[in-house]
Amino acid sequence: MVTFAEREERACELGDALTRRLLEEHLAADESADPGEQVACPICGRPVLCESPQEVEMEQRRVQTRRGPVEFERAARHCHHCRRVFFPRG
Ligand SMILES: [Zn+2]
Numbered sequence: 001m002v003t004f005a006e007r008e009e010r011a012c013e014l015g016d017a018l019t020r021r022l023l024e025e026h027l028a029a030d031e032s033a034d035p036g037e038q039v040a041c042p043i044c045g046r047p048v049l050c051e052s053p054q055e056v057e058m059e060q061r062r063v064q065t066r067r068g069p070v071e072f073e074r075a076a077r078h079c080h081h082c083r084r085v086f087f088p089r090g
Contacts, residue, residue, distance in 0.1 A: 015066040023065065027072035032088045034058065034075045039088050041079040048077045061087070 003066050019070035027033070034053065050056060074087040 011071070019067040020070050021066070023067075024072060025041045027070070031075060035088045039077055041077075041082060042086055042089065043082045043083075043084060044079065046079065046081055048079050050077060059087075 032039075034054050034056075036048050037051070038049055040046070053075065056075045058075055060071060062069055062071050063073050066068075076085050076087055078085050
């Protein structure tokens with residue numbers, strides 16, 4: 001026998017999984033994930049150059065959302081002026 005609460009719980013789990021998948025697809029399609037040769041440093045605003053962005057290894061990021069953990073990739077950049085590594089917005 002399946003109770004209403006069990007049906008609701010199962011429906012919520014499926015809804016959460018769908019939400020996480022949609023979020024991951026949306027994050028993967030974001031152009032700022034791998035920004036190309038030049039991007040502005042979010043701290044000082046100076047242009048940060050990257051001569052061969054296609055060779056930069058993407059880093060796996062994980063964020064805890066209200067619907068569970070979501071994973072996505074981002075290319076890190078290093079601002080020599082600030083001496084900081086950052087991930088372009090998005
Ligand atoms: Zn900077």
